[in-house]
Amino acid sequence: MERVFLFVLNNAITVSALIIAIIVVRALGKKMPKWITCMLWGIVAVKLIVPLQFESVLSLIPTRDPIPANIAVETNPQINSGISSVDEFVNPIIRQNFTPDPVASINPLQICIDLAGYMWIAGVIIMLTYAVTSYVAIRKRVSASVKTAPKVYECDYISDSFILGFFSPRVYISSGLSEEAKGYILRHEFAHLSRCDYIWKPLGFMILAAYWFNPLCWIAYILLCKDIEYACDEKVTRNIEKGEKAEYCRILLENSVPMKMITACPVAFGGIDVKNRIKNVVNYKKQAFWITIASIMVCVAVGVCFATSKGSATTIVQKAVENEQTQTGQTVNKAEVQKSVVTRLAEGDETAADPQLEVKENTDPEIIDFFKKYYEAVATGDIETFKCMNNYCSEYTELSTIAMADHIENYDPGKIYTQPGPHEGTYIVHCDGSIKYKEYDKPIPELAWYYLCTDESGNLYIHGTISMDMTGEENSYFQKADLQPSVLELNHKCYAEESQMYEEDANLEGIIKSIKDDVAEKIKTEVGSRS
Known part of the structure; x- marks a missing residue:
């Protein structure tokens, strides 16, 4: 469990820069198509769930494992964030409080990591229990629904329309809606179906359950839910007239239901950020081709720079450069660092041994x-x-x-x-x-x-x-x-x-x-x- 927990913890640390970068891009890229914004959150998901580590010389993330996997058994425990100022501040604290005694049988850092691991597991269980309980409660509420069209069901006991189900998703709408309102709502919900949002939102919550201790992951999930709705609104209103947009906004406003808690499911019509969604629909104009291409390029750049990490060789060279500069006060090029005694010894070059x-x-x-x-x-x-x-x-x-x-x-x-x-x-x-x-x-x-x-x-x-x-x-x-x-x-x-x-x-x-x-x-x- 310790190895898994440290993997999750390292991922949570390194993904934070990616989330912040996406938040900045999202704030500045007002004209960016919302489906591309959702792709950016997809990069976060890949980063968090794929155990493989991607490396790039263009990466702005200095290291993929700021907390070494064997830190609990090291005689001199320390982190390696790749940022010297952070290491210089944190490592003395770690050494002072968690350096193991050579004669002690118990490592204090090992105990802390084990306790943190158990707390993490407890949090995951609570999150998953909440998700399952919510799903079962909603299933029970719509059990008395009536099928009115393929994949469409009406129910008296719901106030909002949504999609429920993973393998056989169904659209549930509130009974008593006008035919006009049903038309717009179903267009919105079938846009969700075509985009497989009934999968992406629960998947996002499952990832959040594993990374519940990172506040930025909560922010990322909330923004993902908003962007999913923005993307569907854009898909529905892309080819309709201005008058129809106004009618769509009216129906959206009439059927809005305040959401008081973060949910894993369902994907609802009027439950999230209705005010900004209406504003987005009113101001929406079909993006020029160059805006779409530029947005995709930004998406790729964010992925390369923030979802990858520098190669281990690059990190070693950088660390050696910093150490050499700290000790000598001089700037040393990489070729010289690679020939340093410590580096040569680490590479197994016995000719670098010091007889003394x-x-x-x-x-x-x-x-x-x-x-x-x-x-x-x-x-x-x-x-x-x-x-x-x-x-x-x-x-x-x-x-x-x-x-x-x-x-x-x-x-x-x-x-x-x-x-x-x-x-x-x-x-x-x-x-x-x-x-x-x-x-x-x-x-x-x-x-x-x-x-x-x-x-x-x-x-x-x-x-x-x-x-x-x-x-x-x-x-x-x-x-x-x-x-x-x-x-x-x-x-x-x-x-x-x-x-x-x-x-x-x-x-x-x-x-x-x-x-x-x-x-x-x-x-x-x-x-x-x-x-």
Whole structure:
């Protein structure tokens, strides 16, 4: 569910620019044929329901996934909106509140995403329940209708005329209408039938049900409903005389019914924005051919610029350019950026490796003793020792460490590898160790990353807030260090060992989950007792 929710959330974010663009085009393009305006909303629908991502060098959307799919498991969670000012504002907040503790079993961002996912599902269910309930209520109301013509039914219990049904749509009109009024109303409703609006409007509501949390999607649906009616009014009045237009407007006004709620169905004759519809009918003139062509070109341009996203390669180059300019204050062309060390390392070019940053097995007894003591403190839930060795220990970290200690039989740092840190007296440490749970008979391999520093007294400590405090220069340094071939090889080895254990024992995943669930429950209970 998490993957689906993040897909929907990313779509909701990126489609917002498209909706705003259409609202602007719609406001400025007064002479644009309304059926073309409906096509613009069709682009929104395609963008929201098609899982494929379309890329274009002309796109004005900097990225297709501003929220990474794996953000909940990242050690340094951050968004990538493609807009540096937004990233610089949002990412420090995310790091400060949601950076996972390396010794905690529960990721706070994971919990938030799961809760948001459940809220999203609840909203979808409410929306769909409302749609089904409304449809059933209307079906019940017209159950006593009488067929007067093919696909046409009259009913005493309705005040407006509308189309109902998906596979076999029927036109329902209020009984007691004059023959003249019936003529105009049926022309309007059969225009809806020819345009398949009885499908498009419910489909729009189904999409809205999935994206209910985005206010712009509500605005888009409301405007779609209006544009559907405008398009049908234009279709009906396209070839009638001025006097007939006046009569059509009179009947439209007489049969208008105020709509107090947004509905999924039906497609009604006089239920939506009657005042502006009358104004549109009165002012309507058949558009010149060039206006139609220009409108179609605008439609295509909006789709290309706002319904697509820049290619991943383009985004990487742009990001590298921004980082380089931020650090050096100089403008660097794309060719130079593509040859940068970080980019070359990311592409697997081992010739870009820095021998000074290669990971090496540590032989310093002080560092070895430090991590043995630290791992022992975590295994036993010794919070006082933990706090002395790590400069960050939030209430959540404290509770999760104590709760996890109940399940840990042995916690071994294993082989300790180091790289030089960005500052004197600092180290990047990789502990290729293992954790033995009381509930499982084998130790499970674990590779942990630490930023080890030296204080003014010469004592070692773990900089637990580095992900929140790091500068741009430090971030680039850590990226470069993490991409060294020897580090990637170490990561791959540990990942392969862990994956093999999960493959060989189908019960392991369930055991780990039950441990995490127990820790989460203990944290919840403790927080509740303190409050």
